Amino acid sequence: MSPLPKPVTPSGPQKPSDLPPFLDHLARDLRMRVRTGRRSALGFDIFFVDFSDWKLRFSDRTPVIYVSAADVASMDGRALAESLADVIRVENLAERNPVVLVEGDGAVLRAYFRANYLPAVVLDAGDQERVRTSRRPTAELLDCISPQLALALIAPYETSKPVTGSRFFGREYDIRRILYAGDANFAVMGLRRIGKTSLLREIERRLVEQVQEQEDRQATARVLYMDCSSIHTVQHFVQEVVRALNPRELVRLEHRHLPLYFPDFLGRMAKQHRGPLIFLLDEFDALLDAQLNSRGLLDELRSASNQGHCRFVIAGFRRVLEAFSDLNSPLYNFAKPLRLKEFSREETANLIFGPLEKLRVRFERRNEIADRIYDETGGQPNLIQYYCSILVQELDRTQSRVISPDMLFHVYDDPDFLTFVLNTFLDNTTNLEKAVVYGLLLAYGEEVREQRFTLDDIDGILKEHGIVATFDDLNKSVRNLELAGVLARQGKDFHFATPVFPDVLRSSYNVEFLLYKVQEEGVW
Ligand SMILES: Nc1ncnc2c1ncn2[C@@H]1O[C@H](COP(=O)(O)OP(=O)(O)O)[C@@H](O)[C@H]1O
Numbered sequence: 001m002s003p004l005p006k007p008v009t010p011s012g013p014q015k016p017s018d019l020p021p022f023l024d025h026l027a028r029d030l031r032m033r034v035r036t037g038r039r040s041a042l043g044f045d046i047f048f049v050d051f052s053d054w055k056l057r058f059s060d061r062t063p064v065i066y067v068s069a070a071d072v073a074s075m076d077g078r079a080l081a082e083s084l085a086d087v088i089r090v091e092n093l094a095e096r097n098p099v100v101l102v103e104g105d106g107a108v109l110r111a112y113f114r115a116n117y118l119p120a121v122v123l124d125a126g127d128q129e130r131v132r133t134s135r136r137p138t139a140e141l142l143d144c145i146s147p148q149l150a151l152a153l154i155a156p157y158e159t160s161k162p163v164t165g166s167r168f169f170g171r172e173y174d175i176r177r178i179l180y181a182g183d184a185n186f187a188v189m190g191l192r193r194i195g196k197t198s199l200l201r202e203i204e205r206r207l208v209e210q211v212q213e214q215e216d217r218q219a220t221a222r223v224l225y226m227d228c229s230s231i232h233t234v235q236h237f238v239q240e241v242v243r244a245l246n247p248r249e250l251v252r253l254e255h256r257h258l259p260l261y262f263p264d265f266l267g268r269m270a271k272q273h274r275g276p277l278i279f280l281l282d283e284f285d286a287l288l289d290a291q292l293n294s295r296g297l298l299d300e301l302r303s304a305s306n307q308g309h310c311r312f313v314i315a316g317f318r319r320v321l322e323a324f325s326d327l328n329s330p331l332y333n334f335a336k337p338l339r340l341k342e343f344s345r346e347e348t349a350n351l352i353f354g355p356l357e358k359l360r361v362r363f364e365r366r367n368e369i370a371d372r373i374y375d376e377t378g379g380q381p382n383l384i385q386y387y388c389s390i391l392v393q394e395l396d397r398t399q400s401r402v403i404s405p406d407m408l409f410h411v412y413d414d415p416d417f418l419t420f421v422l423n424t425f426l427d428n429t430t431n432l433e434k435a436v437v438y439g440l441l442l443a444y445g446e447e448v449r450e451q452r453f454t455l456d457d458i459d460g461i462l463k464e465h466g467i468v469a470t471f472d473d474l475n476k477s478v479r480n481l482e483l484a485g486v487l488a489r490q491g492k493d494f495h496f497a498t499p500v501f502p503d504v505l506r507s508s509y510n511v512e513f514l515l516y517k518v519q520e521e522g523v524w
Pocket residue numbers: 158159160161162163167168169170171190191192193194195196197198199381382383385
């Protein structure tokens with residue numbers, strides 16, 4: 001890990017008076033974290049301010065370029081703007097929403113940045129004064145900043161990568177359960193894109209933050225995130241753990257008797273790191289298969305955790321879920337199950353309104369909007385994110401800051417959104433589950449949106465297409481479709497959870513063809 005710049009606190013080694021007055025004010029009076037940076041090649045000081053609490057697209061190290069009164073006096077406005085543009089380019093700051101703090105008037109700079117599509121924010125002397133004299137200084141600061149950037153640049157929506165820190169929403173209960181559970185191991189399970197990696201990464205971030213606050217550098221190495229998707233054997237797993245913790249021991253690994261060596265290794269590493277190691281093992285499914293074919297990896301991991309050397313948080317989807325439905329599974333003795341669910345209506349509303357209202361976007365008929373988005377996305381965080389990012393693009397395009405229920409109709413016109421909905425479905429379902437959905441669509445036609453059906457009905461429909469499933473398979477399929485947010489259950493009856501989903505499928509594909517293809521590929 002690269003060394004971090006030192007945080008500036010009033011008691012820190014860097015005297016606050018060394019900071020520009022406005023940053024000193026942020027650090028002292030508003031308790032924001034300000035880090036001293038470096039002097040850029042072109043002679044401007046660069047600082048880093050932690051704006052991550054805003055839960056927007058500002059990092060905990062948002063760069064602030066300081067333009068002193070002497071700088072302002074030494075160049076004309078345009079030359080200064082050109083020089084700053086060079087700093088932003090040379091220092092690679094353009095994608096980090098840089099802030100230019102000017103001890104003077106910022107109008108010329110602002111105009112220059114806008115004309116040149118440079119995503120930089122100018123805080124001039126007038127802005128600084130407004131913030132300093134405001135009785136709601138943080139909000140005032142945000143009000144100075146946000147109108148200067150496109151919403152898409154500062155809204156925190158992220159659809160294609162796991163999210164952490166200021167982009168991580170909800171799940172507080174799950175996080176606390178894991179962080180404060182003493183030494184229990186956990187198995188996090190849920191669909192693709194429900195947020196497993198994000199949860200693991202956020203836990204990693206918070207653990208590292210905790211130990212950093214205790215100034216225990218070595219301890220940060222105790223937290224280990226590993227993506228296990230390409231690890232298919234126990235041997236390989238052990239090798240990767242050794243590589244991460246003490247690569248020097250790799251050479252002699254082949255000759256070791258792993259069941260003895262591995263627990264001993266973990267014990268030694270825990271001692272060396274002065275505390276238990278915490279493993280966050282993502283995409284654990286394949287390894288679970290591997291462990292079933294060999295002697296118990298889980299047993300070894302469990303004994304290491306029983307001895308207090310390590311804790312494990314594993315995450316996975318089908319295999320992990322299946323293992324927990326089998327009472328004889330070794331997972332039962334190893335970890336507590338934690339099922340990652342869709343967002344609640346409240347979490348959904350927080351993800352929509354939290355960031356956008358902070359950016360002064362106004363909502364007409366707020367409840368109606370929250371209900372609609374919650375219903376249409378089934379609370380799947382990734383879909384909500386996608387939905388919100390389309391709304392943000394639409395606001396930027398129309399230069400508007402108002403969202404009304406009418407605007408939501410645009411979302412379903414968006415071809416990317418349709419593809420996204422379909423891919424989520426295709427990714428998360430087996431062929432038998434797909435056959436159930438296609439069969440229902442064919443059997444009920446347009447009516448399927450409002451239709452209720454039972455397991456018995458589904459069985460009949462599948463049989464019409466020559467698919468005979470056992471009760472167990474049928475039951476599992478509908479349960480997983482429920483999990484995938486496709487079907488919802490009321491007592492014995494099922495219905496489509498999001499009425500638009502069947503419409504989307506039908507308008508994009510020939511459903512008969514889809515059914516034919518899954519049958520051809522095989523439903524088992
Ligand atoms: N806690 C969260 N807050 C906000 N968005 C989330 C959260 N968890 C997941 N998402 C959304 O879902 C997407 C997929 O998350 P990811 O953690 O990669 O899921 P998984 O590992 O289960 O496949 C993210 O890109 C993001 O859009």
